[in-house]
Every structure is written in C-alpha cells, then in structure tokens.
Amino acid sequence: MSKTRVRFAPSPTGFFHIGSARTALFNWLYARHTGGTFVLRIEDTDQERNSEEYLNVIKDGMRWLGLDWDEGPDVGGEYGPYFQSQRSDIYREYLEILRGKGRAYDKDGAVFFKVSGQKQVLHDAVYGDVERLEEKDFPIFRSNGTPVFHFVNVVDDICMQISHVIRGQDHLTNTNKHIELFKAFGAPIPQFAHIPLILKSVGQGKMSKRDKGALIEEYQAQKFLPEAVRNYLCLLGWNPKNNLEIMDISEIISLFDFPGIIKSNARFDERKMAHFNTEHIRRLAPEKFCGLARKVAQDAGVNIGTDPVFADRVFLLCQPKTANMEAFPSLLAPFFNDNFEYDALGREKLFKKGDPALRARELLEFFDALPEIDADRLHGQIEAFAEAKSAKASEYLPALRYAISGQSSGPDLMSMAAILGKEKVVGRLKRFLLA
C-alpha cells in the first residue's frame, strides 16, 4: 500500500478550539503511527471571515502541542500551495474536467455539480457503512465566482493524494457529496474516519467556543503542560484499551489506531484535564522540571537568588506539591523571601489547637542545640525531644511548618527545614514569636 498521507484542514475563522485541536492531534497521531505524512492545509476560501491572527493562533497552538506538520505553511512541500486562497487556477482546471465529463453546468450565475442519481456507500472506519442517496445537484462555484467548500475540499484531497480523511463527525453528512465528487473525477476515495463530537461538561450539546476550557490558548495562558493537554485530548474519543490514562506520547503513538476510536460522543471534563496536568508535572524529569520552574518563577517576578543549586533543590522539593505551574510560584516565597507573609487562615487553624507560641519557644531551644539539620534524622530528633517534654512530635510540627513558611501545608517539612538550614529556621522561629 502507498504511504499514509493525512491532513488537518482548518478554516482560520476563529480561535483554536479543542475540537479542532483534537482533530489535528488524531491526524498527527495517525501519521506518526503509520510513518506517514501530516499535511497542514489552510481552507481560507471565505475571505471575509478568515484572518491572519486566527491562522497564527492555530499554528502557534499546534506547535505548542507538539503537532509538527511535514507539509504546509512555513515548511512547504511538493503539493503546495497549502492555502486554498492561492489555488484558484487549480480549481478552475478541475472545474473544466467536470464540465468535460458533463458533470457541471451553469445556473443562475453559479456552477452546479450534477449528481449521479446513485446511492453511495461510505465505508467509515469509525461509523461503519453509511448508505445515502444524494438527490439534488449542488453548487460548486457561487455566482460571485468563489468555489464552494465541498468542491475545494475534494479537489485538494485528490491533488494532495490524501489517503485518509480524519475529521469531526459533523462532516459525516457532507461525505456523500464528497464521494460523488471523487467518483466524478475518477479519483480513488480516501479512507474516511469520522471522530465523535466533544460535548460540553454539563448538559447537552457540543462544546462551544464560549465554554470554559474550550480554547487551546486558555491552557497556554494558564501554563498547562502541553503534554498533559495532548494526553487528555487523546482520550476524548479514543480508548487505548490498556486501562491506562496517563501516557507518554511515544506510547500513545504506538497504540493509536482506528479500532480504538469510540463512536459515542466524548464529554469534556475540566477536573480531569487539571488532574492530567498535575500528573504530568509529577512525571517531569528533574532537569526538565527545574528548567520550567525557573522560567515560571522568573515570569512571575519571584527573585530566586543567585545560587542555582539551592534553587534547583527548592524546585525539586516543591515538584510533588505542584498542582499546576500557575500556582507554583506561591510555593516559593518561604524559600527566597525571609519576609514572607503569614497565611491568616493557617494562623487561625494553628491557634485553635494547643499553644503554638510555647511550642515555637521550645523548638527554638531544640534547634539552638542542634549542630545542623539533617532531613533524614530530623523527625526522629524532634520525636525524642517531644518525648522529653512529655509531648508528641505532632504537637510541634504544625508550629514548625507555620513558623518557617507562613503556611499550614506545603512540601515535605523535614526537607524544607534542611534546605533552609539551621540559621534561617532559628531566625524564623524568632520572627514568628515576635509577630
């Protein structure tokens, strides 16, 4: 069989919707799975609604998601141009082919395609066989001379030798017209695979661009990991049948195929997307996480000091506690700013139980006597100290955490104390007692 050639064919008339992103993703996955070619084709025949800004948002979103195209804008290729607005001559030539076969005629200034009058069967890789009769002739050029979607879409799929058409289920009803056109040209019919719709998180209906979480740029702005968004999108309409959800892209590429695509519509779940993001943050290799953490901290205006080794230790300590990179800088204050603020709610919680000032005074005595802080030994040492005071370690730990970080939760306490070092811990216990 000849090589797989798939295409993503957006019309740049709006921002990059997750439904479109998922279509691009499935095409890209199929190309990578089969070792084929992924084409980006811009369907910009509707001059009034297209904009350069939308095109850039789509390209930028695709790059962010790692969906690199092998042919198309910016990269070129043998089958260009890849903008429909630059292909008018080709469409005129193809119109002449249809006229020559007696399959196109003028009416009311427009050009109509003459249907075959025969039922067509679509063999869809997801929806199975769909039989339909196209009863009426339909326009392929408008009276203003511009070509119609069905026509240019099919002509380009023929010219670009597209082998598989993977697109949203909302195009299922168009496909009969497309099969009529392929046959009229005497061209091979690509394998179609229509993919289910993405429904909004509650209620009925397709996710619209106004729904929260519907646009890729929202995830970019909120510093989601692109690999997390991509992983989640894969599972909207595809089931790898391995009971796994969090997967690396190489694993997804090797498993992705049409039999795993689900017919029923997929429901978007914002919490699940957030969970995927957290899980992917946890999985990041140390160097990768540190690189990202440094950038996010700097973008947020956190002064991370001049000691990169110290900064990396802090970042890695915070990694398991990082729900998302947008919230990440808030974990850093106690490490890089001695005058961090105390969380008011945490204070209330702390003073409800026991006597934190007493515990802090005792801790001061404890740390003063300690030559240095060793994260592995510290807990045992606090336990022994507590025992000598006829108390439990658990009576000291909340006060210690609050005094050294201003928070009632955060990264591992013993490691935090060790990273800060004895001098700072002592200083902060004193500051807490004065506050």
Ligand code: GLU
């Ligand atoms: N421009 C069409 C769209 O954005 C492409 C349809 C197709 O993939 O064939 O829906």
